[in-house]
Amino acid sequence: xxxxxxxxxxxxxxxxxxxxxxxxxxxxxxxxxxxxxxxxxxxxxxxxxxxxxxxxxxxxxxxxxxxxxxxxxxxxxxxxxxxxxxxxxxxxxxxxxxxxxxxxxxxxxxxxxxxxxxxxxxxxxxxxxxx
Amino acid sequence: xxxxxxxxxxxxxxxxxxxxxxxxxxxxxxxxxxxxxxxxxxxxxxxxxxxxxxxxxxxxxxxxxxxxxxxxxxxxxxxxxxxxxxxxxxxxxxxxxxxxxxxxxxxxxxxx
Numbered sequence: 001x002x003x004x005x006x007x008x009x010x011x012x013x014x015x016x017x018x019x020x021x022x023x024x025x026x027x028x029x030x031x032x033x034x035x036x037x038x039x040x041x042x043x044x045x046x047x048x049x050x051x052x053x054x055x056x057x058x059x060x061x062x063x064x065x066x067x068x069x070x071x072x073x074x075x076x077x078x079x080x081x082x083x084x085x086x087x088x089x090x091x092x093x094x095x096x097x098x099x100x101x102x103x104x105x106x107x108x109x110x111x112x113x114x115x116x117x118x119x120x121x122x123x124x125x126x127x128x129x130x131x
Numbered sequence: 132x133x134x135x136x137x138x139x140x141x142x143x144x145x146x147x148x149x150x151x152x153x154x155x156x157x158x159x160x161x162x163x164x165x166x167x168x169x170x171x172x173x174x175x176x177x178x179x180x181x182x183x184x185x186x187x188x189x190x191x192x193x194x195x196x197x198x199x200x201x202x203x204x205x206x207x208x209x210x211x212x213x214x215x216x217x218x219x220x221x222x223x224x225x226x227x228x229x230x231x232x233x234x235x236x237x238x239x240x241x242x243x
Contacts, residue, residue, distance in 0.1 A: 053153040054174045061153045062212070065172055106174065113133065113173035 004094040006102060011051045014103065015044055018090040027082050035072055054106055066117045077115050084111045133168040133189050134177060135197045140164055140185035141230035143221045144240075146214040148177035148186060159211040159240030160204055162218070167205035168198065183225055200231075209242025 004010040019040070022028045036043045049061040069075070087107050091100035140163040148164065149157045156170035157177075166177075168189075178186045189198050224230065 050153060053151070054176055057151045057176050057180065059151050059153075062155060064154060064170070066154070066170060109173040109175065113171065117169055117172075 002094060002096050005099055006055050008048075008052060008056070010095070010099070011055060012048055013094055014090065015047045015051060017094060018087055019044055019047065021086055021090060022083075025082075025086060027079065028086065031072065031075060031079065054110070055103070065114065069114055069118055075118075077119050080111045080115050084108060133171040133173055133198070133201075134166055134175065134186050135168070135189050135194055135201045136163065136165050137185050137187055137194070137197045138228075138230050139183040139226065140181075142218060142224040142227075142234050143183045143185070145182045145217045145221060146211070147180040147182060149211050150214050151176045151180050152212070155210060155212045156205075157211050158205045158208040159242050160208050161236035161238040161240055162234065163236075164211065164240075165201040165204045165208065168202050170205075204237070208239045211240065211242050213243050 004013050019032075022032055023040075046061065046063070049058075050063070050065075052058040053061040084107055088100075088104045091103045091107075094100070095103065136157075142162050144159075144163055146164065149155075153174060153176065154170055154172055156167045157164050158167060166186075173188075175188070178188070180186075187194060187197075218224075224234070227233075
């Protein structure tokens, strides 16, 4: 039964299920294994804090995700799209549509923002000029 | 996409946004805050926190000048992550029109 809601418990459920899928995913699994290096416990805690800050404005996560992703080799815009699809599927499995949509909408914005920060210099079609 | 701080922050600077921002992307001027567009991850947490309703997503029309101002001053003002007391006369200036032209200060704030 889909009973998850936007709460610390719901976020914990989502993070556990989603990263369970990530670890066995043929595209994302190897990338995460290389970056997380076995320290999945702390990573999941970071992700719970991140989503808690984003969904519940708890302020628990304080970090710099753009530089953290810039350091990762071999990720492409398509890797983020793949991540977003898997995240969306997980939301659908755990939550009623209305709740799933809130998580998904937030994830879409964050993914697009990270893609822009990481790749816009390399992709003239999405080039931005801040000045 | 990024969020941008706009006119009504000037001389109000309530600073509620800096506590909830997960990526610490607010920078403090003498009398307003700005968002670093390359650090903002577009999570939107800050927007409803702003009592002055000064934070907007940059996809809204007519925000180009604010995006430019945010990008420019985020590079030279100090980072702020801890809220302090807002100016004593913040409420008096909340909602006044054309604050950019009348009151904007390019000087840096004190930061954390």
